[in-house]
Amino acid sequence: MxxxxxxxxxxxxxxxxxxxxxxxxxxxxxxxxxxxxxxxxxxxxxxxxxxxxxxxxxxxxxxxxxxxxxxxxxxxxxxxxxxxxxxxxxxxxxxxxxxxxxxxxxxxxxxxxxxxxxxxxxxxxxxxxxxxxxxxxxxxxxxxxxxxxxxxxxxxxxxxxxxxxxxxxxxxxxxxxxxxxxxxxxxxxxxxxxxxxxxxxxxxxxxxxxxxxxxxxxxxxxxIISGPSDEPTELYAQVDGLVKILAEDPLNYDKDEKFKTVNLTEAGSETIERMLAEAGLLTEGNLYDVFNVSLVHHTQQSLRAHTLFARDVDYIVKNGQVIIIDEFTGRMMEGRRYSDGLHQALEAKEHVTVERENQTLASITFQxxxxxxxxxxxxxxxxxxxxxxxxxxxxxxxxxVPTNVPVSRKDSDDEVYRSESEKYQAVATLIEECRAREQPVLVGTTSIEKSEIISNLLTSMGIEHSVLNARFHEQEASIVADAGAPGAVTIATNMAGRGTDIKLGGNLEARLQKQLDALDPALRAEREAAIRAEIESAHEIVRAAGGLFVIGTERHESRRVDNQLRGRSGRQGDPGASRFFLSLDDDLMRIFGSDRMGPMLQKLGLKDGEAIIHPWINKALEKAQKKVEARNFDTRKNLLKYDDVMNNQRKEVYAQRREFMAAESVADVIGEMRADTIAEVVERRIPTKAYAEQWESLELREDVQRIFGIDLPIEEWAAEEGIDETHLRERIAEAVDAHMSAKAESFGPDFMRFLEKSILLQTLDHLWKEHLLALDHLRQGIGLRAYGQRDPLNEYKAEAFALFSVMLEDLKEQVSTALAHVELGVDPAANPPVFDPSMLLESHSHSDPFHGELGLAQAEVAGAMPLPVTSLRAEAVDPARPETWAATPRNAPCPCGSGKKYKYCHGNLGPG
The missing domain is CATH 3.40.50.300 (P-loop containing nucleotide triphosphate hydrolases)
Incomplete structure (x- = not known):
């Protein structure tokens, strides 16, 4: 009040x-x-x-x-x-x-x-x-x-x-x-x-x-910019054949359409486990054992593909490809792919070529x-x-901002029918009435499937019409331009962001461009005058008929999309009208409407073919839409809270990269990293205040040789009387610095500057890619922490920070190791010190284009690949020669064949 x-x-x-x-x-x-x-x-x-x-x-x-x-x-x-x-x-x-x-x-x-x-x-x-x-x-x-x-x-x-x-x-x-x-x-x-x-x-x-x-x-x-991973794709097709059978029985899964989730029931888990075992895919243990996590992943994504995603609604199949349809604009999103194996599951479902999964290299939300x-x-x-x-x-x-001329469109209350067929028949009847008075009609649908149902109905009634959806995307501009002509009927799958106004009588500019371009210049003026007269006459006919009539065949989850459809009529003070036709079978009514609405309408005596029209219905639907909008807002807000954690790290990494690129030399940064690496290794092998006999001198010597490629008499130094860890660290630093100075002198100062910057940037990018993958895995399971009465977001922040700290430590060691072991592939004395690409022995430029995932267009990033510093070669890793294993990247599989990452196996810096 x-x-x-x-x-x-x-x-x-x-x-x-x-x-x-x-x-x-x-x-x-x-x-x-x-x-x-x-x-x-x-x-x-x-x-x-x-x-x-x-x-x-x-x-x-x-x-x-x-x-x-x-x-x-x-x-x-x-x-x-x-x-x-x-x-x-x-x-x-x-x-x-x-x-x-x-x-x-x-x-x-x-x-x-x-x-x-x-x-x-x-x-x-x-x-x-x-x-x-x-x-x-x-x-x-x-x-x-x-x-x-x-x-x-x-x-x-x-x-x-x-x-x-x-x-x-x-x-x-x-x-x-x-x-x-x-x-x-x-x-x-x-x-x-x-x-x-x-x-x-x-x-x-x-x-x-x-x-x-x-x-x-x-x-x-x-x-997301991503590159193809090495995961095989055959398993998607194998699992798809089993899940297709499983999904035929609704007792095998619980589906929540409100939240778009699906999970196997206990009976479903037992059934799929038996089927996987019979197919030879589940060879040991049960489905949920840790070593069968890949099978669980493939099964879950295949189940989502079969139960939550419908062809011609969420995606279409065109030229042997599964193409996502934007739920808000109805457009094909060519080049975009669902992430986490879902797109591969859809490809298997539709029996088209299954592309490899992708690994994220860089990502950011629009937020x-x-x-x-x-x-x-x-x-x-x-x-x-x-x-x-x-x-x-x-x-x-x-x-x-107020309109230039007051809106004169008449928005009628919604009409609610008991079934979809009754609703569509009512829509067709209204279209016939509009055509009889030469009033143009725009029919809005929420999916390709629904637009084709109406199109088939109108075709059977002999009503000419145009269809605008993802299948006819190429004709979008011309279809919209003609949608305001007298008696025109246009069926459109979502009208958000079309960018072309529907003008009463037709679009003059579009007509002139289409009909005058190929015309003889001498005839243009006369033909242009005739077209202008036709458009003006048609404009008056349509105004007299009541302007553009917008018919909505279903309420969208978002009020904005409904308003965008309505807003196509009544522009700049033009007359117009709008009305929405609904049925109890519509998704919004079925999922979010009251369970009592159907019985209530029956009590009101609603007969076949009749509709209920009342402002209360509009208010009830608006409340349902507000609930969905609030839920979606919470989803986006929660996504942003998690993404902000990664965003802060991303900004730090990108700012650091720019500093490195802008610097004429990164020698000081490299020197600090080398010093930190030496300090960390010494501290690990010589704990603070430990007695000399407790020092791990042999292990320290091996670490220095592995990282810096030089063999130092550390056991002898450690045996000297009066030496402490500080003096030992300084001696190691002096020896390593001398080794690196000699290497820099042999390479030449210009080439060494180039080399240091290139290795620093490439190593940072590699570790950032690995870090993104680790954060993805962390996100997938972090929600389970809530069962232990812990806030998943706070847990995610803490663990993401810890992972970021580890990444920075790895950066120092890997950069120091790479620079210490790198050797020229040619004799530098025979070449000028400035780097010349013609010196390259091989190239690491990636020939395959990277593919975007959900929310992105395909990205060709060949220009963003690393500089080809592969004229420099580190010692090759030979599984049969343990002395070469030191060159193994820390996150790569250990060459000993254990299956563990190198840093957790022979690359472990821990005691013993």
Whole structure:
């Protein structure tokens, strides 16, 4: 009650924000008349003037009124569009580092030009992030005309371009690209071995289009660059054949559709154990013995593939590949793969080639990537429902910007039917009514399967229509462009982030481009006039028929997706209507609706073919959607808490790499690592305050020989009277330093500097990759700590820190060992001291492309591979010659054949 009174008297937070922005509009409009009198050259000179004033100390906020006015005047001249006052408000919201919620059709693309132009004046770069390559190209070309006119450079980042092109694009004042490409470039850059090879510069400011789709929907799945592991794939197909039979009986498993989990029941475990044994896959013990963990993993993923993932809903099979379908946009996510063996299980299920599993080399979530920007903003038509998450995770406030013309769309209450078939029949009947009055219809579905059911129904009724889903992704722009024509019927699988407005009567620009490009220039003017007349006539017909009618065939888990579908109608004051048709068989109703809804509808006398329509139904569904949204928010928030642990370590490693690359020489760092390694080895073999007879002198000698490749008379030194561990450590350090100095002298100073930096970076990358794998394994089982009354997150933090500390210690020893044992493959005296790639004897450049996993597009990272320092060769490891085993990497299998890692076997530094 009190809050309602306060809102009535003082207005909402949103109202107060808008009031402040409106006061500044007058200052922008006041500049407009004087700018209109300038010729093009004088207007363009304003950009140089603004940059000079910034160098003189003026802030971007000081320049905002004039810069916005210049941008608007430029848009009038170049694009033929003038920013509305509400678009100026949207621009100010974006400049302030907030999210502007603007309805579909309000011109968000044009709005972004205002803050982009203003912030690009600083010369530090502005990134405009879109949801797909089509929009990145379109907006860069379209709005690029304005930026180029005003003297700013524009670049675009799309898949398949070379590093030189990427570097040039990032060096521009304004850079367009997708969230995937920006994120991948960040990961690739942090796998490079020279600062000059990196493509991105320091982050400054980003505007994220469809911000809810990128920062909310895609936040659950990280970007990953990975390489194929050596795990065999045959087991997936073998297990799949057994699980397929097992899954036919629901008594064998418990499935929770709410949380999308499935587990074997006791009966299911016994059945699959027997089947695996009969197939010769389970040879000893029971299924859950530690040595059968791989079988458990394959069985669980195969069970998920068969019970939780449906073809043409979650994925499609195309050209012999399993391709994921984005649940929010309905688009194919080519190149993306589910992680942890799930994609391989789906490939086995669909009997296509099973690709090898991948090992993570670098990863980051969008949550942590976009928090790298000092200033971040975004725009979308639907953000208020997730305002709390934006503020808590990203510190982004949402401002709802009013429409230029009031929305006149009529949103009807939902109609609820008892069965899906009744619902679809009602949808078809309404479509027939709309076509009879030449009203265009947009039918929204939640999956390819549902869109094809409706398509088949309409085909049987003789109703012409277009289908927009992952199968017909290539025709997206033309289908959407024609969706507003009189009597047009378009079936779409999710409409989020389509980027093309549905204009009543049809899209004039699309028609002109399609029909005039191949036409004789002499006939163009006449044909263009005819097309304009046709579109204008069709526009009036559609307006008279009631505008675009949006039909939703199911409620989505997220209210935002429903609002995005509705928002396609009623743009810029156009008439329009929307209605959702539901059934008790719908996933949301079945899983999250009340169990009493079905009996309640029967008591109300609901007969076959009839629908119940009541505002209470809408409220009940909205409550169910809010529950799902809250659950998903908790999932993302929990994911972020765990990822923050890795993120802190990632930032530390990446910052360290950059320092190493920027340094002219890392000799001091190498020297400190060598000294620390010597101190650690001495301390291990000579405990503090131990008597001389307790010293492990022989073992210390072997350790020094293994690590540094020199044989020292340590037993003799230890036998000298009056010597202590400090003196012994100093003698060892002197001998090792002398050995390394001699090696450096033989290699030459320039080559030694190159060698030290290369080995340091490559070793760091190798250990970081191993560390990521260890963290993955730690994450998988950490939840079980809750059974022991311990907080899994705190346990994860503590163990992750311990693993990170071990990684840093391993780094010191491995770098020292590699440098001490490395030898030139050619005679350095016959060559100049500066490194020449032609000296190489072999290359470690990886020829296979790395494959992305869930949440990422395929990444080609050949340019990010290590520098080819393999002209240097360490002593080869020969299992038959124990004296060569010292060159074994610590995490590699021990050459003795024990099956243990080297560091836990013959590489163990522990006593004895």
């Amino acid at each position: 009190i809050s309602r009174i306060a809102r009535a008297l003082l207005g909402t937070t949103n109202d107060r924000s808008l009031k402040a922005y409106r006061r500044r509009i007058g200052r922008i409009n006041a500049v407009e008349p004087s700018l209109a009198e300038l010729d093009d050259a004088a207007l363009q000179a304003k950009t140089i003037e603004f940059r000079t004033r910034i160098e003189g100390g003026e802030s971007l906020d000081d320049l905002l009124p004039e810069a916005f006015a210049v941008c608007r005047e430029g848009a009038k001249r170049v694009l033929g569009m003038r920013h509305f006052d509400v678009q100026l408000i949207g621009g100010m919201v974006l400049h302030d580092g907030k999210i502007a919620e603007m309805k579909t059709g309000e011109g968000k693309t044009l709005v972004a030009t205002l803050p982009v132009y203003l912030n690009a004046l600083s010369g530090r770069g502005v990134h405009v992030v879109t949801v797909n390559d089509y929009l990145a190209r379109r907006d860069a070309e379209w709005m690029g005309q304005l930026y180029n006119f005003l003297g700013l450079s524009v670049g675009i980042i799309v898949p398949g371009i070379e590093d030189d092109e990427r570097r040039a694009a990032y060096a521009c004042d304004i850079t367009y690209g997708t969230n995937n490409e920006f994120g991948f470039d960040y990961l690739r850059d942090n796998m490079k071995y020279a600062l000059a090879d990196m493509v991105q510069r320091d982050f400054n400011y980003a505007i994220v289009d469809e911000v809810d789709s990128i920062l909310i929907d895609e936040a659950r799945t990280p970007l 942590n990537y976009f928090r790298l920007y000092p200033k971040l903003s975004g725009m979308t038509g639907t953000a208020m429902t997730e305002a709390d998450e934006f503020e808590e995770i990203y510190k982004l406030l949402v401002v709802e």
